[in-house]
Amino acid sequence: MENTTTRLDSQEMINPRLAIPDAAPLVLSLRSVGYTLETALADIIDNSITAKATEINIDIKWNEALNYISVRDNGYGMNETDLHQAMKIGSKNPIDPRGNNDLGRFGMGLKTAAFSLCKRLTVGSKLIDANEMSMRVWDIDYIAQSNIWELFDESSTRNWKDALSWFGNCEQGTIVVLEKLDRLITENLSDQAIGRFWQRIADMEKHLSMVFHRFLSGPQAIAILINGKKIEPWDPFMRKSFATQEFREEFLECNGESVRVHAFILPHHSKMSVEEYDEAGGVNGWMEQQGFYVYRNKRLIVPGTWFKMLRKNEPGQLARIQLDLTGDMDFEWKIDVKKSSAAPPSILREGIRRIAKTAQEASRKVYYYRGAVINQRVKAEDNDAIWEQASVRGRTFFRINRGHALLKDAKAQLSADAEKKLNTFLSLIEGYAPMNASLAGPVSGGTGQENELIESAARFCLDLVDAGYSSSEALRKVLQISIYEGLAEAIKNKLQL
Ligand SMILES: Nc1ncnc2c1ncn2[C@@H]1O[C@H](COP(=O)(O)OP(=O)(O)OP(=O)(O)O)[C@@H](O)[C@H]1O
Ligand SMILES: [Mg+2]
Incomplete structure (x- = not known):
């Protein structure tokens, strides 16, 4: 971690002069640091998660009367002094150490994310035992005119009042409201524009379900809602799939x-x-x-x-x-x-x-898994393939090439009993091979083939018993094999169970 700044040589520091950046050009340039709707919202949500919120509500309004995005959380909030500091560009020093659950670093995100979408940022925040909420408002139109870093501690816009009504009498938390969304809403209100707008919101929802998926699941899961609808986590690693x-x-x-x-x-x-x-x-x-x-x-x-x-x-x-x-x-x-x-x-x-x-x-x-198997089928003719393909009840089933030279060679050195056990084991491998486990396609085929299958299943069952399985375990193993699907009763009859 780079936590120091370079020591200054006093010889290099002659006649220091103040050069404070002008508010108007700086704030206008900060609007273009490259956020998208998705990354901006994620940055604002980061702050709520850092503040230990368990529920974060994103409310989005666009109609004739209202036009805003608000993010309200039930985290630990801020007092007035902290809120005032938090609203400054560069509110914290990036080289200061941060806690392990802190999603922030630069002291910039709240402001830069908001300004990239809107011209008016209002934040209200309340600590658990405070009587009232503290407030601060940045208005870029005002800064652009005045060229001074001056913010307000009150707002009476319709948007703010509407957003605040949702915040209600909450015990603690923070509400961030973005108004004058000139970078997000670039069209006049029309059915088509509204359609496109909500499509962008739907894309944003997907992005958030990916970015915060580890917070949205598990025993300590938090809830993020967009207009009252909960965002579901999206796990990139498909951990729930048995085939991952x-x-x-x-x-x-x-x-x-x-x-x-x-x-x-x-x-x-x-x-x-x-x-x-x-x-x-x-x-x-x-x-x-x-x-x-x-x-x-x-x-x-x-x-x-x-x-x-x-x-x-x-x-x-x-x-x-x-x-x-x-x-x-x-x-x-x-x-x-x-x-x-x-x-x-x-x-x-x-x-x-x-x-x-x-x-x-x-x-x-x-x-290339499937492709490899099929290519090997071509080779089956010269007896070098490991797998060969068969059609069983209208489905493609892969079985081990029993004529493979190595296998034949090995078997020749085995006793009759050991060879039988090896064959039983090979049948198990075929039955449980991943590509055979979920055979696609219809179950069909004449009764002739079905009888043959029932026979083979019964024989396989007896072979497993010979190999040391109990009869119920042997039957269970055989019935789990997908080519015997739907034949359980017939197989049991055959075995007179
Ligand atoms: N929802 C919130 N609840 C409580 N405190 C907040 C909230 N949002 C912002 N803050 C406070 O405001 C400060 C400034 O937020 P900002 O996002 O601008 O910077 P940061 O989170 O410190 O760093 P970064 O620029 O990396 O996001 C935060 O450090 C935090 O102390
Ligand atoms: Mg932040």
Whole structure:
């Protein structure tokens, strides 16, 4: 952590003269530091989370009478002195240490995020035991005219009154209201403009559900609502899917701090429904969302990057890697004011590149998974393939090529009993192979094939019993195999159970 400033040489400091920036040009330039609607709202929400809010309400109004965005939280709030300080550009020194749950760093976010969308920022805040709320208002039109850093402690606009009515008699908390949304609302009110506006809000919702997903789930989950509707978390790593592969966590050491890295390979698309696939693609789509997900104190900063070490490519798109930073690492990782970019320190690049390459390769294998199996089928004719394809009840089933030279060779050295056990085990592998576990396609086929299947299932059951399974366990194992779907009764009859 870079927590000192360079010592000044007094010889270089001759005749200091004040050069205070002019308020009007500075505030107008700050409007263009590059926030989007999404990153601006996320920055304001950061403050509410830091203030330990458990519920954050974003209210958005655009109609003939009202036109504002408000973010109100039930966090610990501020007193008047702190609020006044908080409203200053650069309200805190970025080199001061911050707590582990502090999502801020620069003392800028509230103001720069707000000004990038609007010309009037009003903040009201209340501590738990305070009798009334403190207030401060920045108005850019006023600063542009007066050219002085002067703010107000009252507001009586319709928007503010409406927003405040929602804040009600809350015990503690903060409300941030953005009015004169000239950078967001650039069209006159019309049905089409309103449609486009709400589409942007819907996109913003998706962004927030990604950026704050780790706060929106788990036992200590907080709630973020947009116009009363709760935002659901979006987990980039599909941890709930049984088909997601998870690598072991790794820790990369840098200047006595350790960065936690945890790679995931998402499932092949055949393991997902169309809706799941679209959903898992995320706001920017599968291609874009591959790579490292950089979190700072659990808040997502970068949703998918290879840090210019590797290119994003189609087969690599299943690799997503969680990378956890703490606030102490901000300068080494070049975290920006908007909390939307990061770059690893050079000392860690080697380790990161290695993890990236391994994950991309693992993704490539899963991505080409089906293709590889089918290509091997072609080779089955020369008996070198591991898998061969069969059509069972109208579905494609993969089985191990029993004619493979190595297998034949090994079997020749086994006793009859050991060979039988090996065959039973191979049948289990086939039955439980991931590509056979969720066979797609209709269950069909003549009774001839069905009888044959029932026979084979019964035989397989007896083989498992011979191999040491109890009869109920053997039956359960066989019935879990998807090609026997719907045949349970017939198989039990056959076994006279
Ligand atoms: N919702 C809130 N509840 C309580 N305190 C707040 C809230 N919003 C802002 N503050 C106070 O205002 C200060 C300034 O906020 P601002 O977002 O401008 O800077 P920051 O959070 O310190 O750093 P950064 O620029 O990295 O966001 C915060 O440090 C915090 O003390
Ligand atoms: Mg902040």
